[in-house]
Amino acid sequence: MTNSKLTAILVCWQLLILFWVKMGIYIPQRSQNLGTVWQENFEGKSFIDISSRGYTDRDWHLFPMYPYAIATLTRLVEDRALSGIILSLGGTIIAMWCWIKLTQTDTTTIITYLLFPTSFFLSAIYSEGLLLMWVMLTFYYAKQQKWPLVGLFGMFASYTHLFGLFLLPAMLVDCWQNKKHNRDLFWITPIFLGFWFYASYVDLATGDYFKFFPYRSEQIVVWYQIVWRYFKTLVTLNVGTDYVVKVVELLVGVIFGIISIASFWKTRLSYAIFGFMVYFTPTLSGTFATLPRLLLLNFGSFILIGKFLINHPSLKWIIWGIEFILLGVFTLLFSRGYWVT
Secondary structure, three states: OOHHHHHHHHHHHHHHHHHHHHHHHHOOOOHHHOOOOHHHOOHHHHHHHHHHHOOOOOOOOOOOHHHHHHHHHHHHHOOHHHHHHHHHHHHHHHHHHHHHHHHOOOHHHHHHHHOOOOHHHHHOOOOHHHHHHHHHHHHHHHHOOOHHHHHHHHHHHHHHOHHHHHHHHHHHHHHHHOOOOHHHHHHHOHHHHHHHHHHHHHHHHHOOOOOOOOOOOOOOOOHHHHHHHHHHHHHHOOOOHHHHHHHHHHHHHHHHHHHHHHHHHHOOHHHHHHHHHHHHHHHHHOOOOOHHHHHHHOHHHHHHHHHHHHHOHHHHHHHHHHHHHHHHHHHHHHHOOOOOO
């Protein structure tokens, strides 16, 4: 894919997001969840608050790289919301470029990814866009076997989000497959440092080293129990916005669970390890509630979906049509203050 084609796709994607946001005038707001701009809704407000006054007891699950980057950029643009949007969009653009260079990904895969129902988070004031950039840069330089840069960008990733830590086992596997020496393994170890710096700070501030860990459940819940819970909920839930969200969560949980397992045979092992950990960790809370957003990091699964659609072109437009509608629904709801994931 050429740079001009990628640019056109990204511009069309943003225009589509803005179209759905504008259509939100036809549904009522939930003002308590709204920020100064729609990109700031829900946790976006927390990121902005952290960038201006630091952490409170309810914010520890949000890692510091993104809000601190907002605070730094605000010195130049003098608008915290705009700074967050620039960081997210800029990170997404760089991530898409690295993705194409890394895997020679085709147009079908990129369009399928950007039409995913929660892709608007990549341009919202959330850390997914910046994190995706660090992840793709880490994998890109691993392919180039430039291990000092792998360690550097991996460290930035684990300082941006807990999931950045999952790059460590993925990169260890890459090193092993490339039969690298101990000195190369040394350059990978900084990936852990970003996580360790933040966890140590949290421990000093709260006395709980894992207070930031959001995926906790009172009892161990296995995968099939989560699926069964969703079926029971859908039987009793009235049809409405909450029902649509639950259906999407269930479908995403089941479909990506299967794809994440299949990735171990169908994609590079490091992609599969990273993607499976991204999928599995949120289920520790006993729900699929955050999966539709966090799976934006599971690029290996989207590569498999893209290959499937190329081999089955008759399904491509059907899948894209469904994604188009769901992206519209989720963008409308989120922009008006309704929780979607």
